[in-house]
Amino acid sequence: MKRLVSLLLSCLLLSSCGTIVTPAKTPPEHLVSEAPPAQVLPAPGEMPELLPDSQEAGGENASEPSLEEGGGTPVETLPEPQRVVDPTRPMVALTFDDGPHAVYTDQILDILEEHGAVATFFEVARNLPKAPEAVRRAADMGCEIGSHSYRHANLGKMDQAAQQADQAAADALFQEVLGTTPALLRPPYGSMNKTLKTTSGRSIVTWSIDTEDWRSKDAEKVVAGVENAGNLDGQVILLHSIYESTVAATEVLVPWLLEQGYQLVTVSELIQLRFGDEVEPNRTYNYDYFRFQVPPLPAETAPAAA
Numbered sequence: 429m430k431r432l433v434s435l436l437l438s439c440l441l442l443s444s445c446g447t448i449v450t451p452a453k454t455p456p457e458h459l460v461s462e463a464p465p466a467q468v469l470p471a472p473g474e475m476p477e478l479l480p481d482s483q484e485a486g487g488e489n490a491s492e493p494s495l496e497e498g499g500g501t502p503v504e505t506l507p508e509p510q511r512v513v514d515p516t517r518p519m520v521a522l523t524f525d526d527g528p529h530a531v532y533t534d535q536i537l538d539i540l541e542e543h544g545a546v547a548t549f550f551e552v553a554r555n556l557p558k559a560p561e562a563v564r565r566a567a568d569m570g571c572e573i574g575s576h577s578y579r580h581a582n583l584g585k586m587d588q589a590a591q592q593a594d595q596a597a598a599d600a601l602f603q604e605v606l607g608t609t610p611a612l613l614r615p616p617y618g619s620m621n622k623t624l625k626t627t628s629g630r631s632i633v634t635w636s637i638d639t640e641d642w643r644s645k646d647a648e649k650v651v652a653g654v655e656n657a658g659n660l661d662g663q664v665i666l667l668h669s670i671y672e673s674t675v676a677a678t679e680v681l682v683p684w685l686l687e688q689g690y691q692l693v694t695v696s697e698l699i700q701l702r703f704g705d706e707v708e709p710n711r712t713y714n715y716d717y718f719r720f721q722v723p724p725l726p727a728e729t730a731p732a733a734a
């Protein structure tokens with residue numbers, strides 16, 4: 429409850445300079461099944477009553493007295509922690525490839541959790557046994573888990589049989605760790621062919637902002653690259669969860685993006701809530717899609733030009 433209220437408050441505080449507009453008609457129903465779906469911001473008249481201690485917004489480590497002690501609402505009836513996404517405000521999807529990593533995945537999750545944010549993790553399936561708990565934690569937090577192939581394969585150079593063998597091997601591990609298989613596939617190197625695009629049965633997602641964190645391994649360069657990339661609304665940022673420098677960059681970027689007025693959402697949330705589109709199998713969501721097909725926002729909620 430604390431978390432729900434504080435997240436609602438965070439959202440309210442962030443949007444207080446803009447108008448809270450009627451939510452999108454379609455709630456997100458096709459998100460990763462085990463994750464609590466984000467809520468679309470309700471209309472103003474429907475906002476739940478908020479606790480007075482608004483300074484607690486965003487601080488989930490706050491130590492308030494437990495509801496159990498005061499004989500308040502029984503804990504069992506409290507809702508799951510939920511985020512609120514306002515479809516009339518700018519959104520960004522952070523994506524982390526090549527994990528999970530035994531140390532850095534959890535550190536990235538700590539940062540996201542601290543700020544009530546989520547991201548999408550495109551995991552290499554054979555890495556899943558390195559940090560299965562971290563992957564389950566990510567899913568429980570509402571992060572989205574996509575596939576990055578079984579062994580970081582160059583899927584674009586494979587025939588259909590080889591692609592399907594890779595996918596089957598990956599799915600078996602995702603099923604074992606998460607109890608589900610990913611709807612999203614990010615082909616390693618962005619390499620794909622027509623066969624993959626039309627027969628994988630997955631939604632293929634690339635990116636629109638490449639931080640080249642793997643190349644520089646320099647947190648300051650990664651941060652500067654994002655901060656100087658212009659308007660990030662509707663964009664998908666490519667990072668990798670296997671570098672300490674990327675964790676350091678994430679620690680700066682998450683609060684910076686929130687301060688700029690961006691909501692941090694999963695890729696599926698971005699497609700559904702910002703683009704008003706469906707996340708469909710055998711469809712590719714690539715640079716051109718995120719860069720050039722993002723619908724305009726109401727002028728008063730657009731971020732300040734970078």
Ligand SMILES: [Zn+2]
Nearest residue numbers: 525526616617
């Ligand atoms: Zn990769």
